[in-house]
């Protein structure tokens with residue numbers, strides 16, 4: 001059973017002006033599709049074929065770089081599309097809102113910490129909000145296509161929000177202005193989806 005590129009849950013231009021249509025088209029249709037195809041090529045005929053992506057990633061240190069990079073890329077982008085929405089933005093409410101206040105002091109304090117993680121990740125990588133094994137929330141970041149599910153991650157946990165800070169995610173519209181892209185991301189965060197992921201992870 002091969003992995004399949006998931007459809008975008010909205011049209012390419014749905015997140016404008018925060019993320020432009022051309023970037024979404026290339027990012028999903030070329031980059032995410034490429035990770036998916038290369039992951040399938042890397043696991044074809046091995047004992048990883050048929051395993052879930054989570055199972056593969058949690059033991060990723062046992063596999064080659066092709067599985068690490070493309071398995072991460074496959075998983076990370078699927079999460080990324082789902083945690084954005086044209087109806088997103090605003091402040092989280094309910095359990096996730098309360099958990100964020102408890103962990104970081106306030107939503108603004110969380111926003112500052114998450115943004116700092118995204119802006120200071122050198123080179124290519126991701127910023128994350130994760131649920132740790134004790135159920136608490138933490139902000140972390142990973143290089144390349146690594147993620148906090150991986151046994152190689154410094155801070156392990158279940159990611160419930162992720163932001164791609166590779167230049168391919170923002171360069172067409174924002175060029176070198178990564179901080180503006182990070183700021184715009186908060187206008188499209190799908191807190192309903194983050195809340196569902198939080199409920200499933202804790």
Ligand code: MN
Nearest residue numbers: 031164166169
């Ligand atoms: Mn990407």
